[in-house]
Amino acid sequence: MSISVSDVMNGLATQQVHGLILILKKAKEYSVESCTDYATLMDARLHPDMYPLSWQLNATLEILIRGSARLSRAEVKGLTLNEDESDFDGLIASVEGLQQKLLGSDSALLDQSEAETFDVPVGPDASMPMTGKEYLLKFLLPNFYFHLTTSYDLLRMSGVAVGKRDYLGVS
Amino acid sequence: MSISVSDVMNGLATQQVHGLILILKKAKEYSVESCTDYATLMDARLHPDMYPLSWQLNATLEILIRGSARLSRAEVKGLTLNEDESDFDGLIASVEGLQQKLLGSDSALLDQSEAETFDVPVGPDASMPMTGKEYLLKFLLPNFYFHLTTSYDLLRMSGVAVGKRDYLGVS
Numbered sequence: 001m002s003i004s005v006s007d008v009m010n011g012l013a014t015q016q017v018h019g020l021i022l023i024l025k026k027a028k029e030y031s032v033e034s035c036t037d038y039a040t041l042m043d044a045r046l047h048p049d050m051y052p053l054s055w056q057l058n059a060t061l062e063i064l065i066r067g068s069a070r071l072s073r074a075e076v077k078g079l080t081l082n083e084d085e086s087d088f089d090g091l092i093a094s095v096e097g098l099q100q101k102l103l104g105s106d107s108a109l110l111d112q113s114e115a116e117t118f119d120v121p122v123g124p125d126a127s128m129p130m131t132g133k134e135y136l137l138k139f140l141l142p143n144f145y146f147h148l149t150t151s152y153d154l155l156r157m158s159g160v161a162v163g164k165r166d167y168l169g170v171s
Numbered sequence: 172m173s174i175s176v177s178d179v180m181n182g183l184a185t186q187q188v189h190g191l192i193l194i195l196k197k198a199k200e201y202s203v204e205s206c207t208d209y210a211t212l213m214d215a216r217l218h219p220d221m222y223p224l225s226w227q228l229n230a231t232l233e234i235l236i237r238g239s240a241r242l243s244r245a246e247v248k249g250l251t252l253n254e255d256e257s258d259f260d261g262l263i264a265s266v267e268g269l270q271q272k273l274l275g276s277d278s279a280l281l282d283q284s285e286a287e288t289f290d291v292p293v294g295p296d297a298s299m300p301m302t303g304k305e306y307l308l309k310f311l312l313p314n315f316y317f318h319l320t321t322s323y324d325l326l327r328m329s330g331v332a333v334g335k336r337d338y339l340g341v342s
Contacts, residue, residue, distance in 0.1 A: 015313070016313060133173070141312065142187060145312070146338060150320060152317075159218070168310075168313060
C-alpha cells in the first residue's frame with residue numbers, strides 16, 4: 001500500500017515527458033531529412049474533424065501541469081505549452097521547461113491530496129467531486145496517456161521513425 | 172500513501188476495459204452502417220510498417236492479463252485475446268471474458284507485489300529486475316495505455332464515431 005501521488009506524478013515527468021522530448025527530437029531530424037516543414041507536421045491529424053498534433057501536444061502537457069497544480073492546491077493559470085512556437089527547437093525547449101516545473105512540484109503537497117476532495121471540471125458548466133486519488137487514476141492518467149500516444153501516433157503516421165523505446169523514454 | 176496495486180489494476184478493468192467494450196460496440200455499429208467488413212477494420216494501421224488493429228487490441232489485453240498474473244505470481248499462459256474471432260460479437264464477448272478474469276484477481280496477492288522483485292522480459296533474450304510498483308508504473312501502465320489509445324486512434328481514423336467519453340468508459 002505504498003504508491004503515492006508524487007510517485008506517479010514524478011514518474012510521468014521523468015519517464016514519459018522525457019520520452020516525449022526524445023520523440024520530438026526524432027521529429028526534428030525527420031523534418032530536416034525529408035524537407036517537411038514544422039507547420040505541416042504540427043497540422044497532422046487522424047481524421048479531418050479531429051484536432052491536429054499541435055493541439056494534442058498542448059493537451060498532453062496541460063493535463064500534467066494543471067493536474068499537478070490542482071493536486072498541490074496551487075495556481076493553475078498560464079502554465080500550458082507555448083503555442084506560438086514555430087520550430088522544433090522552441091517546442092522542445094518549452095517542453096523541457098514544463099518538465100522542470102513538474103519536477104519542482106512539492107511531493108508532500110501532492111501526497112496530501114490523495115484523500116482530499118476536488119471539484120474537477122468535466123464540461124463547460126459542470127464539475128464532479130473526486131478525491132485526489134480518483135482524479136489521478138480515473139482522469140489524469142488516462143487523459144495524459146491518450147494525448148501523449150495520439151501525438152506519437154500522428155508522428156508515426158507522418159513517417160517519423162519513432163519506436164516504443166522512445167515512448168518509454170529508454171532509447 | 173494509500174494507492175495500492177489492486178486499486179490501479181481494478182480501475183483499469185472497470186473503467187478502461189469497459190471503455191474498450193463501448194468503443195468496440197461503436198465499431199460494430201459503424202461496420203454495419205458503412206458496409207465495412209470486420210477484417211477490413213481489423214487490418215487498419217497508421218503506417219504500412221506498423222502492426223494492425225487486431226494486433227493492437229491483442230497487445231492491450233495481453234499486457235493487462237499477463238501483468239495481473241505476473242503481479243499475482245500466477246500462471247500466465249493461455250490468457251490472451253482469442254485471435255480467431257471473426258466478428259465484433261465474438262471479439263466483444265472475448266474482451267468481456269478477459270474483463271471478468273481481471274476482476275476476479277486476488278487483491279491481496281496483487282498488493283503484496285508492490286515491494287517484491289520480478290524479472291520482467293524486455294526483449295527476446297533480456298530481462299530486467301523491477302519491483303511490482305516499478306513494473307506497474309513504468310511498464311504496465313504506459314504500455315497498456317499506448318495500445319489502448321492506438322486501437323482507439325485506428326478506429327477513429329477509420330471513421331468510427333468514438334469520442335473521449337467512450338475511451339473513459341463514461342458514455
